[in-house]
Amino acid sequence: MIINYSLRIDFVRAKSTKVGFANFPLSCRQNVTSAWSKFLSAKWKEASLKTSTEINSNEGSVCNKSMNIVWHKCSVEKIDRQELLQQRGCVIWITGLSGSGKSTLACALTRALHSRGKLTYVLDGDNIRHGLNSDLTFKPQDRAENIRRIGEVAKVFSDAGVICIASVISPYRKDRDACRSILPDGDFIEVFMDMPLHVCEARDPKGLYKLARAGKIEGFTGVDDPYEAPLNSEIVIQMEGEVCSSPEVMAEKVVCYLDAKGYLQA
Numbered sequence: 001m002i003i004n005y006s007l008r009i010d011f012v013r014a015k016s017t018k019v020g021f022a023n024f025p026l027s028c029r030q031n032v033t034s035a036w037s038k039f040l041s042a043k044w045k046e047a048s049l050k051t052s053t054e055i056n057s058n059e060g061s062v063c064n065k066s067m068n069i070v071w072h073k074c075s076v077e078k079i080d081r082q083e084l085l086q087q088r089g090c091v092i093w094i095t096g097l098s099g100s101g102k103s104t105l106a107c108a109l110t111r112a113l114h115s116r117g118k119l120t121y122v123l124d125g126d127n128i129r130h131g132l133n134s135d136l137t138f139k140p141q142d143r144a145e146n147i148r149r150i151g152e153v154a155k156v157f158s159d160a161g162v163i164c165i166a167s168v169i170s171p172y173r174k175d176r177d178a179c180r181s182i183l184p185d186g187d188f189i190e191v192f193m194d195m196p197l198h199v200c201e202a203r204d205p206k207g208l209y210k211l212a213r214a215g216k217i218e219g220f221t222g223v224d225d226p227y228e229a230p231l232n233s234e235i236v237i238q239m240e241g242e243v244c245s246s247p248e249v250m251a252e253k254v255v256c257y258l259d260a261k262g263y264l265q266a
């Protein structure tokens with residue numbers, strides 16, 4: 001993006017330098033400007049290639065390919081919507097292994113908040129992959145893009161004043177941190193489902209661990225694909241010895257956090 005932009009400036013400068021060539025013979029001027037154009041167009045191509053490589057890498061999408069865009073502000077803003085809803089928009093980001101209980105917690109939490117009159121919306125990895133993200137695989141760069149898109153959608157919901165609950169494996173720390181970085185301070189609340197792999201594998205409600213162990217699914221998180229545990233989550237859900245709290249008790253822990261931080265009022 002920066003490279004593209006500076007090239008655009010160079011291009012404008014190059015065009016204006018043509019005026020300075022006015023005293024040279026026409027053929028000489030044409031040669032210089034055409035060499036300049038070739039040089040710039042080669043550089044432009046190089047920059048574009050670099051940009052798409054960056055987007056397709058595991059870095060996540062750090063560049064914006066859209067140029068000449070200006071943010072349009074409206075007179076009704078987040079603060080007005082929050083006032084209407086009597087709550088503060090935020091993102092509850094539930095991360096953990098498959099089978100760790102992310103969807104179960106997301107459902108219990110949306111139910112608990114709904115019954116307190118709070119507007120929520122759940123973005124579940126499995127569900128989003130049925131539509132918006134149906135073009136993505138489980139390769140690292142596609143997981144990164146999956147998380148980037150869900151992070152952006154969650155940001156829109158929180159800007160709408162909604163308490164958005166994202167339940168996604170999101171195995172890479174960098175991708176989760178990127179989602180945190182696009183939200184106002186405090187509005188990204190990470191919940192780590194810190195369940196041991198053997199517990200998740202014993203649950204295996206969809207039979208996916210079994211398939212992964214049999215080599216029928218490649219790159220399954222926790223089996224032959226990494227999961228980078230969060231280092232500083234706002235909330236950690238763990239077992240107490242061999243016992244797992246009920247989904248309602250887990251949800252209550254998150255509700256208490258939201259209440260204490262003032263998200264349940266405008």
Ligand SMILES: Nc1ncnc2c1ncn2[C@@H]1O[C@H](COP(=O)(O)OS(=O)(=O)O)[C@@H](OP(=O)(O)O)[C@H]1O
Nearest residue numbers: 098099125126138143146168169170171219220221
């Ligand atoms: N290879 C591989 N690894 C992990 N999970 C897999 C895989 N293939 C399919 N599934 C199913 O996809 C669900 C995870 O989707 P996510 O979008 O949350 O994954 S990710 O955040 O992009 O890693 C996940 O759902 P949950 O079990 O609810 O986590 C699985 O059912």
Ligand SMILES: Nc1ncnc2c1ncn2[C@@H]1O[C@H](COP(=O)(O)OP(=O)(O)O)[C@@H](O)[C@H]1O
Nearest residue numbers: 098099100101102103104203205244245246247
């Ligand atoms: N707190 C819990 N106690 C006992 N079983 C649970 C709990 N949370 C989830 N489960 C069970 O574990 C399995 C996986 O839960 P799920 O929410 O689908 O996990 P994930 O979304 O992380 O894959 C399901 O069969 C679910 O009923």
